[in-house]
Amino acid sequence: MSTRGTRFRTTLAALAATALGLSLSVRGAEDGLLTGTIKTASGSPIEGVAVSAQIPGNPITTSVFTGADGRYFFPAMPAGSYTVWAQAVGLERAEAKTDVGSRVSRLDFTMKETSDIIPQLSGYQVMAALPEDTVAHRRGKVLFQKNCTYCHETATVLRDRFDQPGWEAIVLAMTNGFSRNPKPLTPAQKELATYLTEMRGPGPSPMKPTVFRPRGEATLPVTYEYDVEFDQGGFSAHSGSDWRFGQASSAGGGGAIHDTTLDWDGNFWFTANRASSNRTIGRVDGKTGKTTNFGVPIGEGRVAQSHGILLGPDGRVYFNSSPKIAYLDGDLGIIDTKTQKIETIRPPDGMTLVSGWLGYDAKGRIWASSGPTKTPGGALRFDPKTKTFTQFKSPTARMTYGIAGDADGNGWWTGVDDDIMVYTDANDQVHEIKMPPQPPAEYVKAVDFGEGEEIPQPGIGGKQSPRRPFADLDGTAVWVPNFYGNTLLRIDTKTKELKYYPVPYPAMNPYEAAVDSKHHVWVTFQNSDEMGRFDPQTGNWTMYSWPTKGMAQRQNHMLERDGVLQFASASGVAHRVGRMIIRTERDVQALRDRVK
Amino acid sequence: MLRISMVLALGYALGCMVSAQSSSLSPAEKTGRRIFQTRCAMCHVGQEPATEMATPASERRPATMGPLLSKANTANEMTLRQKIRDGSRLMPGYKHALTDTQLDQVIAFMKTIEKPLTRIAMARAGE
Numbered sequence: 001m002s003t004r005g006t007r008f009r010t011t012l013a014a015l016a017a018t019a020l021g022l023s024l025s026v027r028g029a030e031d032g033l034l035t036g037t038i039k040t041a042s043g044s045p046i047e048g049v050a051v052s053a054q055i056p057g058n059p060i061t062t063s064v065f066t067g068a069d070g071r072y073f074f075p076a077m078p079a080g081s082y083t084v085w086a087q088a089v090g091l092e093r094a095e096a097k098t099d100v101g102s103r104v105s106r107l108d109f110t111m112k113e114t115s116d117i118i119p120q121l122s123g124y125q126v127m128a129a130l131p132e133d134t135v136a137h138r139r140g141k142v143l144f145q146k147n148c149t150y151c152h153e154t155a156t157v158l159r160d161r162f163d164q165p166g167w168e169a170i171v172l173a174m175t176n177g178f179s180r181n182p183k184p185l186t187p188a189q190k191e192l193a194t195y196l197t198e199m200r201g202p203g204p205s206p207m208k209p210t211v212f213r214p215r216g217e218a219t220l221p222v223t224y225e226y227d228v229e230f231d232q233g234g235f236s237a238h239s240g241s242d243w244r245f246g247q248a249s250s251a252g253g254g255g256a257i258h259d260t261t262l263d264w265d266g267n268f269w270f271t272a273n274r275a276s277s278n279r280t281i282g283r284v285d286g287k288t289g290k291t292t293n294f295g296v297p298i299g300e301g302r303v304a305q306s307h308g309i310l311l312g313p314d315g316r317v318y319f320n321s322s323p324k325i326a327y328l329d330g331d332l333g334i335i336d337t338k339t340q341k342i343e344t345i346r347p348p349d350g351m352t353l354v355s356g357w358l359g360y361d362a363k364g365r366i367w368a369s370s371g372p373t374k375t376p377g378g379a380l381r382f383d384p385k386t387k388t389f390t391q392f393k394s395p396t397a398r399m400t401y402g403i404a405g406d407a408d409g410n411g412w413w414t415g416v417d418d419d420i421m422v423y424t425d426a427n428d429q430v431h432e433i434k435m436p437p438q439p440p441a442e443y444v445k446a447v448d449f450g451e452g453e454e455i456p457q458p459g460i461g462g463k464q465s466p467r468r469p470f471a472d473l474d475g476t477a478v479w480v481p482n483f484y485g486n487t488l489l490r491i492d493t494k495t496k497e498l499k500y501y502p503v504p505y506p507a508m509n510p511y512e513a514a515v516d517s518k519h520h521v522w523v524t525f526q527n528s529d530e531m532g533r534f535d536p537q538t539g540n541w542t543m544y545s546w547p548t549k550g551m552a553q554r555q556n557h558m559l560e561r562d563g564v565l566q567f568a569s570a571s572g573v574a575h576r577v578g579r580m581i582i583r584t585e586r587d588v589q590a591l592r593d594r595v596k
Numbered sequence: 597m598l599r600i601s602m603v604l605a606l607g608y609a610l611g612c613m614v615s616a617q618s619s620s621l622s623p624a625e626k627t628g629r630r631i632f633q634t635r636c637a638m639c640h641v642g643q644e645p646a647t648e649m650a651t652p653a654s655e656r657r658p659a660t661m662g663p664l665l666s667k668a669n670t671a672n673e674m675t676l677r678q679k680i681r682d683g684s685r686l687m688p689g690y691k692h693a694l695t696d697t698q699l700d701q702v703i704a705f706m707k708t709i710e711k712p713l714t715r716i717a718m719a720r721a722g723e
Contacts, residue, residue: 054722056720056722056723057722057723058722059722061722159634160690160692160693161692161693162688162689162690162692163689163692165683166683166688166689166692169683169684169685169687170688172685172686173639173661173686178639179661180661182686201692202692227721230717232715233717234715234718234719235717235719235720236717236718237630237632237633237637237716237718238630238633239721245630245633245634246634247634249634249637249638251633251637251638251641252633252637252640252641252642252713252715252716253637253716253717289721
């Protein structure tokens with residue numbers, strides 16, 4: 001969780017309007033517009049093509065999508081010589097160079113179809129292509145989902161084809177921690193390798209991939225993505241921006257980013273969840289892309305780690321600062337984004353410490369997960385005015401995960417291992433709601449597994465695994481994304497009524513919610529490069545794409561102000577932070593008018 | 597109880613840690629670097645301790661399963677090419693995953709690595 005969907009009203013409306021709106025308008029004489037049309041070889045316009053532009057060597061990549069007429073419209077961009085590339089599922093990448101300056105630059109592309117689209121797909125889209133027609137296929141799919149896709153985006157695993165010995169070597173490495181002296185494969189592991197060989201091996205595959213591209217409203221956003229410098233210098237050699245190479249990878253580079261938030265000047269603040277000598281959190285300048293490290297020393301040349309981060313109602317950035325495990329037993333860190341000075345505040349003796357998930361309530365108080373992981377956990381509430389903590393203990397729920405504050409000032413947190421939602425009332429009493437189980441993934445049938453045969457990972461039998469909730473601060477709903485259950489749970493804060501909504505596809509692994517002023521629910525998915533907007537009134541989902549392969553987005557930081565809705569996200573694998581601005585039809589029409 | 601610690605920014609860049617300088621690489625070598633990053637680095641470049649569960653005392657591992665690679669490993673190119681294609685009990689063979697051209701690009705990149713690679717990174721973004 002960490003950062004919260006944020007609708008700042010009176011208090012923050014007074015802050016100077018800065019980075020939010022400027023990307024939607026022409027900023028000055030030094031900026032220019034870039035537009036063009038993308039068609040097939042036969043001349044048909046293509047909708048939903050991601051068009052990206054970057055000045056070589058500059059860490060900022062700007063991307064837009066083509067509309068139904070095949071046209072794309074970048075917002076005003078700084079003048080310079082850009083590399084521009086176009087990518088879409090089912091099509092070969094196209095690339096060109098162009099100068100952007102005072103005139104309107106036009107760049108058209110013709111794109112050809114490609115055959116193997118699996119490496120271009122997002123995680124759940126690959127899962128959707130795996131057949132469910134036989135017992136062997138359903139067993140294999142479940143073994144694959146439960147063993148591989150809780151850590152890896154599916155598309156990463158199935159990017160390449162390998163023969164049976166190759167898949168066995170991979171399963172051997174993964175199940176033995178990359179040991180050079182691994183234990184032999186178990187029958188289930190062997191079955192998994194055989195299944196993977198059938199799906200992505202030398203022979204014909206029964207997979208039936210579908211072309212997914214953004215359509216309609218989902219083509220409106222503009223994204224700004226920033227390659228983040230490693231704490232020891234340098235950038236990832238593959239950030240996922242070039243789809244020919246598949247999902248992102250920062251292996252061997254030493255990078256670690258967990259969550260990010262934007263401040264009101266348009267700069268990113270992100271957490272570093274790995275031991276480091278210089279980075280507890282980092283800052284990425286929204287204008288230049290420059291990365292700056294900030295460390296909380298813990299002795300012996302080391303600095304604390306961090307996990308959750310959010311922009312508080314007071315405009316300061318809050319995070320956990322943990323000396324040992326990135327998400328456990330730390331202090332509350334606060335950074336003034338103007339002076340860039342950090343203070344860390346430790347809960348008093350006798351209280352449990354700050355864990356790695358943060359939220360805030362409508363009264364401006366910060367909520368933090370807290371407590372042990374194997375026995376009932378709890379939460380802390382921090383009052384920024386008095387700098388005091390209040391501790392809450394969960395009656396039974398272990399391992400507090402995501403946490404949120406609601407419109408009445410109450411806290412809501414998840415017992416991730418026990419499918420329990422914990423909440424406080426007006427008298428600061430703590431209560432629990434046991435989440436009812438749901439039917440397992442629809443492709444699993446009772447006959448698929450023998451009696452006593454266990455699937456080696458959880459997520460079957462209706463377990464939900466609630467992750468990072470969000471409370472509508474202008475309503476009575478708490479929304480809970482459920483990672484294993486692939487559901488979105490609505491809890492009414494007044495009546496405690498529960499209602500599950502399925503996510504649009506199986507195996508998306510929903511993670512964190514945010515709610516906008518229209519009460520739409522925005523959900524991130526770990527097994528995806530997309531973010532979903534759910535309309536509770538219609539039950540419809542709209543999927544918005546990041547143009548990076550390997551986003552595996554968990555946290556969800558929403559900012560809404562002056563009618564502009566935007567989201568910030570971090571990807572540890574891609575070693576990127578980015579923001580997606582949800583443009584309106586009117587925004588894009590204004591650009592159409594300008595380039596006429 | 598409040599414990600306040602003021603911390604100064606530690607912003608700096610350690611260019612010397614970057615193992616593969618971007619500017620001197622040919623287009624084929626840069627492509628090879630991306631392939632190396634996505635197919636080879638997880639086992640043949642030093643790794644940081646695993647995220648989240650690692651403690652400050654966790655040390656950087658020099659490598660995972662395979663040896664750290666450099667241009668020395670390309671001395672017998674035919675043997676290297678065969679190893680990448682066929683793999684071994686602990687390494688998947690890439691003959692169904694990489695084309696001959698891509699193999700050439702990976703090997704071209706490996707020839708630019710002077711010393712066994714403990715860290716892979718680009719000096720500049722977007723190259």
